[in-house]
Amino acid sequence: MGFFNRKTSKQTSRVKKLIKLALSRLSIARRPHLARKSISLSDVGQLLMLGHFGRAIQRVEQVIEEDNMPLALDIIELYCKRLIEHVAKLDKPKESSDDIREAVAGIMFAARWCGDLPELLVARDLLADKFGSDFTTNAKEGTGIVDPMLVWKLSGNKTHMELKKKVTKDIAIENNIWMDFSELQ
Template sequence: MGFFQGKTSKQTTRVKKLLGLALSRLTIARRPRLARRSICRSDVGQLLSLGYLHHALLRAEQVIEEDNMLQAFDIIELCCKRLVEHAAHLDKPQECGEEIREAAAGIMFAARWCGDLPELQVARTILEDKFGSDMAVIAKEGTSIVDPMLVWKLSGDKTNMELKKKVTKEIAVENSFMVDFSELQLQEAV
């Protein structure tokens, strides 16, 4: 048996391969998101130049969404790398350190949010078997052990007006525009 010989189990080897494949796919999944973010940022600049502040704020929402997903991909990448590096510890999940448990929980949580990474679905099932249903429930809810930044980036409020104003203002500064949100507040009051 692999346990006595110091080898990893078949499930652990499979998780390692799946996460390696997910790392490769992350590189591919980033490309269209980077392109969409760039296009959206350009659109916000153009809308501001034309004086369409309300439309620019709506487009800024898409910029926020792409930024959040790209940042979530970075966190998922770290989780995958951590689990691949410490795959041998997955055979004894009760002895895993907090770092490995957090990485596993992050993968379990991200699996349902990332259709771009189907390998995470299978990896989640294997990790649930290894770590148990209690941890799986906690991970799926995105509480306690899951990185709060990952939870916020994947499930956070992308329609927050203050955040949209901040992104719009950043893009306006990049394009040397002045933005006056007071006229927007007057329109909302009417």
């Protein structure tokens, strides 16, 4: 009797369990990024004080990356919660709303970038079976319905010189260091 009244398939139930596990690991995954950001900020400040502007600019890439990752994890957390709330809609992917499709695409894209959350890789494969190869290809590439902010936070250009200069200037101001970027290319 219970078999015929099942609300979700086994595959969808497994996706829900994986997403819940990933959700519980998210807070743990944030900690190392916050610690590395703090260390990187300190390193940049010290390099600026010593007058090593070129090396400080290079080290800022780490600051930018570690600053972006917790923000990306926040977006992933929202997607996980949305999928858990609406797990029954995953059984009918063609009828699912744009919010659900965006969450699925975001999880699929993030799986590649979040080594701390291996559950997302397994969930991505299960969701790929449900949503089809075209959807999966677009999601993995970060095109289509994937949130551009998530794509930028995970894979954005951290080597853009203007961004690095801005972050370096902000760190210099926080540490009361005067610096002149005219000598840098």
